[in-house]
Amino acid sequence: MAGSTGRHAVRFELRQQSKSTAARLGRVTTKHGSFDTPAFMPVATAATMKGLTPDQITSTGAQIILNNAYHLMLRPGAERIAHFGGSHAFMRWDKPILTDSGGFQAWSMSEGTKISEEGVEFRSFVDGSKVLLSPERSIAVQNAIGSDIMMAFDDCPPALKPTTPVEDPQLSRKRRSDPAEHQKRLEAAIDRTARWLERCVAAHARGDEQGLFGIVQGGTDLTLRQRSVEQICAFDLPGFAIGGVAVGESPDEIHRTVAAVAPMLPSDRPRYLMGVGYERDIVAAVKAGVDMFDCVLPTRNGRKGYAFTPTGAVRIRNACHTLDPTPVDPTCDCLACAGGFSRGYIRHLFMADEMLGPTLLSIHNLRHFQRLMVDIRAVIGDDRWFDLESRWPVLGTPATAEVDP
Numbered sequence: 001m002a003g004s005t006g007r008h009a010v011r012f013e014l015r016q017q018s019k020s021t022a023a024r025l026g027r028v029t030t031k032h033g034s035f036d037t038p039a040f041m042p043v044a045t046a047a048t049m050k051g052l053t054p055d056q057i058t059s060t061g062a063q064i065i066l067n068n069a070y071h072l073m074l075r076p077g078a079e080r081i082a083h084f085g086g087s088h089a090f091m092r093w094d095k096p097i098l099t100d101s102g103g104f105q106a107w108s109m110s111e112g113t114k115i116s117e118e119g120v121e122f123r124s125f126v127d128g129s130k131v132l133l134s135p136e137r138s139i140a141v142q143n144a145i146g147s148d149i150m151m152a153f154d155d156c157p158p159a160l161k162p163t164t165p166v167e168d169p170q171l172s173r174k175r176r177s178d179p180a181e182h183q184k185r186l187e188a189a190i191d192r193t194a195r196w197l198e199r200c201v202a203a204h205a206r207g208d209e210q211g212l213f214g215i216v217q218g219g220t221d222l223t224l225r226q227r228s229v230e231q232i233c234a235f236d237l238p239g240f241a242i243g244g245v246a247v248g249e250s251p252d253e254i255h256r257t258v259a260a261v262a263p264m265l266p267s268d269r270p271r272y273l274m275g276v277g278y279e280r281d282i283v284a285a286v287k288a289g290v291d292m293f294d295c296v297l298p299t300r301n302g303r304k305g306y307a308f309t310p311t312g313a314v315r316i317r318n319a320c321h322t323l324d325p326t327p328v329d330p331t332c333d334c335l336a337c338a339g340g341f342s343r344g345y346i347r348h349l350f351m352a353d354e355m356l357g358p359t360l361l362s363i364h365n366l367r368h369f370q371r372l373m374v375d376i377r378a379v380i381g382d383d384r385w386f387d388l389e390s391r392w393p394v395l396g397t398p399a400t401a402e403v404d405p
Contacts, residue, residue, distance in 0.1 A: 008238035010149055010211025012037075012270045012291075020383045022263060022289035023376075028064075028239075028270050030096045030148035031209055032088060035063035037270060037291035038376055040282070040369045041098060042298060046071045047081070047091040049299050049366075051359040054093045059335055060363060061370035063095060064148075066294045069141050070102030070109075070133070074126045078144035086146025098294070099147035100274075101138045101200075101215075104156045104243075106131075115155065117192070135199040143206050151241065151274075152200040154215040155189040157182075159248030186224055189244075190217045194231035201235060211238040213272060216265070219244055220257050229264040239270040242290070246275035255284045262289040279308075279372055280395050283388070286376055298365035303358040305350045308368040310392045314343075316361065321347045334367035336360040 009031060016025040026037040042049060042057065045068040049057060057065065067087055072078060084090040087097055106120040107113050114121040119134030138153040160182045197214050204212050214232040218224035233240060242261050245254050258273060262285070265271045270291045276282065277295020285293070298308065307314040309329045314321075316328070324344045327337035336346070341360055349357030372392065379388045389395050 009209050010238040016381055018380050018383055021287040023286045023380045025380050026291055032096045032148050035096055038286045039292050040373050041066045041294040042366050043294055043296045047087050056363055060366035066098045069099045070105035073141045074124050078141040082144040096148040098149040099142045099145055101151045101153040102133055103153050106133045135196040136203040139200050139203040150210050150212050152197045152214050154193040156244050157185045157189045186219045190224055190228040193217050213239040213241050215241045215243040217244045220253050222260050225261050240265045241272040241274050243274045258285045259288040283395055298369055299362045302362035302365040307361050308365050310394055312394050312397055316347050317350055328364050334364045336364045
């Protein structure tokens with residue numbers, strides 16, 4: 001393979017394979033410990049999950065979390081994080097951390113963004129200054145942050161047009177509506193992503209401590225996806241990701257794309273589906289052979305008063321919960337539910353703008369997804385997928401009923 005990294009800092013052990021699907025059980029080992037796969041990674045954007053301590057995050061069963069290199073580069077700065085010994089020491093988290101490259105945020109979150117062969121030029125949301133984020137700069141930032149898994153700097157184009165509600169209005173604004181122009185954008189993006197990956201590999205200065213994952217692009221065009229897989233997997237990397245399928249596609253488009261692309265990736269390396277977080281989408285991707293997931297939904301929705309449960313969404317601000325003495329989910333063992341906090345009390349916290357409300361729902365939502373992953377890992381060995389679906393009715397919930405504040 002081109003661009004060999006030699007002895008990998010991140011190792012993957014495939015432990016068991018489903019007989020009826022492509023689902024698999026595995027374990028990923030890093031410098032800061034191991035985590036079981038399939039795994040859900042909560043997002044600690046700026047080296048924190050709003051309102052939660054590391055101990056509270058650990059109580060949910062999370063074995064690995066994600067930091068956002070774009071946000072940390074701008075504030076407090078990668079050099080300052082390195083001064084404190086890296087993100088693990090800075091935020092007091094002693095388990096594995098994955099960092100994204102920052103390219104997607106630089107493109108989607110900033111006005112006047114310009115993409116060139118050199119990188120992405122944008123204005124900082126902190127002070128308005130111009131910033132050029134290149135593959136080399138992205139890798140230098142992630143090296144300084146000290147994450148266990150780093151993501152290559154990639155070019156992630158948007159979906160062709162809005163097909164589902166999108167949380168970020170800037171994403172919707174930046175989408176292309178002309179199919180021919182969108183096709184050209186996809187083709188340019190996959191080739192640029194491959195060229196940028198070569199520069200990322202060359203710039204990676206801590207290969208014995210941090211693993212670098214490559215990212216496959218191509219939108220929902222499976223021919224372009226195949227081309228991108230061949231380009232990215234030509235590099236000997238410890239893991240590979242499927243990018244660009246959480247930028248506005250419908251659930252059916254996501255499932256079709258992931259089902260086709262996941263088997264194209266090396267079977268002896270972890271496969272990471274970026275930014276996909278609803279229960280139904282996770283299970284479909286697991287069945288396709290995906291090992292790792294991340295999403296902001298558990299904490300973002302928790303802060304807004306939306307709770308996930310095995311039977312569907314609970315909107316805690318609704319008046320029907322005012323006198324409800326039951327927990328958000330009677331089957332949940334999280335600090336909020338098992339701790340005896342009622343729906344009525346948590347609703348009161350939200351109505352009174354007390355910060356404990358978002359904290360309790362964030363803890364519950366994080367535990368919800370970790371419980372789902374535990375159950376997924378349990379059924380892979382014996383292929384009792386029907387049992388999973390009976391315990392998690394939300395897996396059959398149509399897209400229109402999902403939580404998306």
